[in-house]
Amino acid sequence: MASGETLIHFKGVKKAFGSKVIYSGLDLEVKAGESLIIIGGSGVGKSVMLKMLIGLLKVDAGAILFHGKDITKMDRQELGLRWFREEYEPMVAMLREAEIGGGGTETERYLRVAMLRFLLLQRHDWSADLADRIAGEVKHPGAAAEDTMTHQIIKEMRD
Numbered sequence: 001m002a003s004g005e006t007l008i009h010f011k012g013v014k015k016a017f018g019s020k021v022i023y024s025g026l027d028l029e030v031k032a033g034e035s036l037i038i039i040g041g042s043g044v045g046k047s048v049m050l051k052m053l054i055g056l057l058k059v060d061a062g063a064i065l066f067h068g069k070d071i072t073k074m075d076r077q078e079l080g081l082r083w084f085r086e087e088y089e090p091m092v093a094m095l096r097e098a099e100i101g102g103g104g105t106e107t108e109r110y111l112r113v114a115m116l117r118f119l120l121l122q123r124h125d126w127s128a129d130l131a132d133r134i135a136g137e138v139k140h141p142g143a144a145a146e147d148t149m150t151h152q153i154i155k156e157m158r159d
Contacts, residue, residue, distance in 0.1 A: 013062035055079045
């Protein structure tokens with residue numbers, strides 16, 4: 001997909017839980033190559049949006065297009081296969097080619113990197129120092145568990 005083409009498109013999406021309306025016509029486009037940060041208070045629909053995007057929640061109305069295909073009409077098997085082809089396989093190939101991610105199976109390396117990506121999003125820290133520390137952990141994950149960036153982020157999230 002060329003940079004600038006629409007990757008994700010929420011079109012008139014409606015979602016409610018009983019009388020609590022979360023979205024009453026969500027329209028949002030994310031282009032290939034763009035980054036998007038979703039910010040908001042508790043209960044305003046951040047997680048709902050992501051859960052609808054990955055198929056964990058059904059929309060009440062509207063459509064969600066991913067690469068131009070309406071994912072609200074896909075079944076779970078088709079969504080899983082699409083994730084495998086478009087997220088998992090490319091990431092595993094990149095880890096293999098770059099020889100990073102530590103030991104274990106390709107799936108274990110993928111999960112290690114996916115967990116670090118998730119923890120970074122939870123922490124909201126994008127400093128160069130943090131990037132260097134994580135790069136070192138991904139390349140050499142053999143450090144004692146309490147010395148790893150992953151362990152430190154989890155500890156901070158619990159405190």
